[in-house]
Amino acid sequence: MIVQRVSYRDFRNIGAAEITLSPGVNVLIGNNAEGKTNALEGIYLMASGKSFRTPKERDMVKFGAESFEVTLDLLDARREQRLTFKAYSADSAKRRVCTKNGVPLPRISELLGVFRAVLFCPEHLAIVKAGPAERRAFLDVAICQLKPMYLKSLQRFQKILTQRNALLKQLADGEGDFSLLGILSEQLARECAFIYRTRADYIERLDAFVKRFFAELSADGGEGAGEIPSLRYLNSLKLSERLEEAEAQERYLERLTAGTAREIAAGATLYGSHKDDIEILLDGREARGFASQGQQRSLAL
Template sequence: MKLITLNLQNFRNYTEEKFVFDPSVNLICGENGQGKTNLLEAVAALSTMRLFRTAQKREGLRFDADFAKILAEVEAQHRDFSLDLRFSRVKPMEIYKNGVRQKRQSDVQGLFKTVLFCPEDLSLVRQGAAARRRFLDTALCQLRPNYARCLEEYHRLHEHKIRILRDSEQNPSLLSLWEDFSLRMAKFGAHIIRYRAYYCKKLLAASAELHRAIAPQEELSGEYQTVKTVTDPFATASVIEQQLIEHVLSHKTAEIKARSCLSGPHKDDLVMLLNGRSASAYGSQGQVRTCTLSLKLAERELFNGEDGEYPVLLLDDVLSELDRRRQDFVLNHISGGQVLITCCEDGISEKLHAGAVFPIENGKII
């Protein structure tokens, strides 16, 4: 899987710029605030159909622009095709594949796959459950188009149900809709739980193996946590759905009182353990970073195992945040696929054996 060319127009601080990438390691260098992360954000959007630094796609536009475009030529599964994302201040993002507009983002999500690793991810293990759910969802939406559709519908139902609960104090008749939305959420939630359970099983096995390579004296493991009434997250969707329904019906009074959805896959978590103890609560900063490195590199390996080719790896100034031992660990595990790495350090090109170097200043290649 490769990114061949990338054209940015009015995206973030780029007015208009074209990049032609090397199939191996590409170094994007420059001072802070010049547009290095903006470039990686554009590449990541080609696989996830969202901007990783904001939920509002219009924020990807230059301050003085009304439209923006990310246009790329990519190679995946030994085929070349184009992806075109168009942003506007007045209408939703439009997506084109080979010049043909796509009806749903899930139709193209994951055709071109990326794994992003940025400094904020180094605290993934210690962050709240929402960050780890986002980590799982980003990967699964690329791997399983049906998961992306289930997740999109679940989120839509969840937002509607929240509005029903919050507005019910002023309009009690809205509560007549509570059961219908709860049952529909259970249907889609069951599929989400199954997908997450199977993915977490593979992810934890792969990350534990990688972790042993850098910290052989420690055992990395983890636990996928979902609704407590779900006795087996690997059961059929119909079985999980019934267990979710039983749970939500038993909490109807509590939900109405709290005006919030109290349970469901929107509360799931992936808890990481070191030698059987919580890595978040008991792990040192170095141990937590090693756990995160293992998870991120395991994600890349799973993508390769699924497709037979590595996703494009996006490393956003990660090396400067790591000590020498962990730097070497990352560098020793990024061969075999295309890499885009941003860095402020001088002399890093030789160490990375970069095939192409892009010095960036104020949204331009210099």
């Protein structure tokens, strides 16, 4: 998959521009505030369907303009494809429009997987020390580009989780229908099992890459030379063995059922994919507490 061209219209501080890219490494060079990060933001927008800098699309519209448009031409398996993303300012009643080869996409999530990209920015250097939510988000963004069905499962999971938490709060106040809790628990367990297997498979593959690339980064005998990094999936079931999806679903349902009293008292779901984390280790020790700043940067990279 090779990006051939990217064009911008009224995107951030870019009035009109087109960048033609070459296969291999491309470097953007310019003075401060000339739009280098904005150009990268536009490219990543086509991979993830959202900015890595703001949740508001209107913030990306050039001041005084009604809308922005980014167009990306790529070559995928000898087939040319064109993606466009158009969004409007806060003053406009029009909605965003995304197209693939000129055909409007019904949902922005349809962009995922068409063009895959990995973003690495200064904020990611803190991922080793960051909290579980940041590591889950980093993981989920990567998997969603590879498996669009994973995004749909995450969306269903979040919807069920919200409904279940609302019911638990009602039950804690002596209200709500207790019979609905079992139904929501079954639905939640099903999504948790799929998310568990998908995350476990991805982390296993990622672990192999981390070991290889960390060794290459420290091959010159610098900091970290000879040390072995590893990634460990910390799921809410605290499983050390790998389970098939059907068995994982049973385990999740058992845990949710057994913890009903505690969850009602807490008014929240205490077990599930929203409690997962990735443990980053260096020579078997938690990197967050033992790795140096340089080692943490290498691990993040």
